[in-house]
Each structure stands twice: as C-alpha cells, then as structure tokens.
Amino acid sequence: MADQPLHADHALMAKIADGDHRAFALLYNRYWPLLYLHAYRMLRDEKAAEDAVQETFTWFWKNAPLITFKGSVSSYLYGAIRHHVLNQIRHEKVKGAYFDEIAAYITAGHYQVDEVVRYNELVEAIESEIDRMPPRMREIFNLSRKHLHSHKEIAELLGISESTVREQIKRALRQLRVVVNDKSYLLLIAMQLLR
Structure with a gap:
C-alpha cells in the first residue's frame, strides 16, 4: 500500500517525460503546497518561496525527459527545491540578513528527515x-x-x-x-x- 504513491509518481513522471501536461498538473498540485512550505521554512519570505517553487517546477518540466530516478519523485523534488534555494542565497537573490539565519538552520540539523x-x-x-x-x-x-x-x-x-x-x-x-x-x-x- 505504501508503494502506491511511489508507483503513481513514477507513472506520472513517465507521462511528464513524454510531454503530458495533465500529468504534470497532477504532480504540480500534489507537491506544490509541501514544497512551498519547505522553501518558506528556509527563506522566511512568501514571495521568494513561491518563486523558488515555480522556478523549480519550470526547470523540472523542461528537463523531465532527462531526469531518471532511483528513489522517490518527492525526494527528488525536495532536493531540487533545496538546491534552488541555496543557489538563490549564493547569488544574493535573497536578502543578506537571512543568510546567517539559514546557515544556522542548516547547522542546527533541521533537515533530520532529509539527511x-x-x-x-x-x-x-x-x-x-x-x-x-x-x-x-x-x-x-x-x-x-x-x-x-x-x-x-x-x-x-x-x-x-x-x-x-x-x-x-x-x-x-x-x-x-x-x-x-x-x-x-x-x-x-x-x-x-x-x-
């Protein structure tokens, strides 16, 4: 039973790789709220979190045919959001005041589930x-x-x-x-x- 979401995500991913907009919309709607919360916890900025999720999904759609999974789609998306946010920080797209807070957040080990x-x-x-x-x-x-x-x-x-x-x-x-x-x-x- 626990394998059904994983299997369903991989089936959606195969359709997305073939350019299926409906499959992409289903995946987007399934993960957008969770990824937004994840980005918001890191950025503490609603607009920046929304942009991070939107840009990550845009990248995901464009690169879907090239992406392969050994694990779950959700883990991949969480990693993609985290990577995107950290890149934003590196490129100073996020206010400098948040950098120390985010560094402390990461150092404090709040990624226990994702480690x-x-x-x-x-x-x-x-x-x-x-x-x-x-x-x-x-x-x-x-x-x-x-x-x-x-x-x-x-x-x-x-x-x-x-x-x-x-x-x-x-x-x-x-x-x-x-x-x-x-x-x-x-x-x-x-x-x-x-x-």
Missing part, C-alpha cells in the same frame, strides 16, 4: 560523475577514495609516479567540484566519500 535522502542523492551524483571520468583518472580516484590507498601505493600499483597520482586526483576533484558545487559536499568527498 539520508540528501546524502544518497549526493553519492548518486558523485558516482555518476566518477563514471564519466577518463578510465585512468577514475581508476586512480577509486583506488584513493574507495580503497584508501596512499599516493605512493597507487603509484607502485600502477607503475606511475606519485606526482601523476596527485595530479590525477586533483583533476578528479576539480571535475567533481563542478558537479557538486558546494563546499560542504566537497568536504564530504574529501573526507568520507564512498566509504
């Missing part, structure tokens, strides 16, 4: 980007971050210099930085990614 979802979405995005790396870079990065080998061990294992290992890891992290684009996430990559 696992956020982490899993992050790991998926990182894994996807790692898969796009050139084979040698991917191999070196995985030996370093997944298998916890030192630069020296990787160099010996692959018959290359330590400086080559260091350079490949730096390039890999730069490539991930473009995708992740968030310093706290980059810290996660550097410290505990894919344990």
